[in-house]
Amino acid sequence: MHLVEIGRVRSRLTDKATAPKSEHEGAPDALVAINPAYAEALDDLEPGATVVLITWLDRADRSTLKVHPRGDPSRPLRGVFTTRSPDRPNPLGLHEVTIRSIDNLTLTLGPLEALDGTPVVDIKPLRTINDKAS
């Protein structure tokens, strides 16, 4: 089960310690530069769409099985599968983002809390419990 990099995040966020923990905490817009090998898979993507961006959180600790939620040591340890901690066996990040613009192979989207240089592994249309028909 080997992931290929379909693109890479370009962001002003470079420091894990100070970056927002979720996109709803002041995360900025960012760019995703798509690998030309996957250009065709972008066809029909339109500005304004909300999508799920899946990233590989390459600065995460994959040996972590329990965490203090939000890194707060006053909160009891929890199994990582009940948290959104990036530290987990497979550090996949799920990000609901809005496509702001598309310029050839560069997507501007946000808000996104992923750090600069984070590999992107998939893009999917958003589908929620309240949106079963899409």
Added chain:
Amino acid sequence: MHLVEIGRVRSRLTDKATAPKSEHEGAPDALVAINPAYAEALDDLEPGATVVLITWLDRADRSTLKVHPRGDPSRPLRGVFTTRSPDRPNPLGLHEVTIRSIDNLTLTLGPLEALDGTPVVDIKPLRTINDKAS
């Protein structure tokens, strides 16, 4: 970017051609047998929770960049990043499922359209646009 298998789907669905295409189309409940190495990461997961199960759709075609939506040749080809087709460069499946019960390392959950034997690579709490605080 190498994924580890944290568990595996056990389902009565075995045939890709006849299985439902989404969990909202009559998909059954299924079991996920968690790899004992990751038992601790399950701690605090509770029946009734709705989670995002991430699978590796191991019977997908990774070379596909454009598809007819829902396999319907009367619909125009679209870039796979605008579809939920399993055929895509990184065949990750996102499944919103409810945990029905937990028996040691076996989760009963559903509804789930993934086929029997599908590797599971992550479990995350659900967080939607309408649920920003979790």
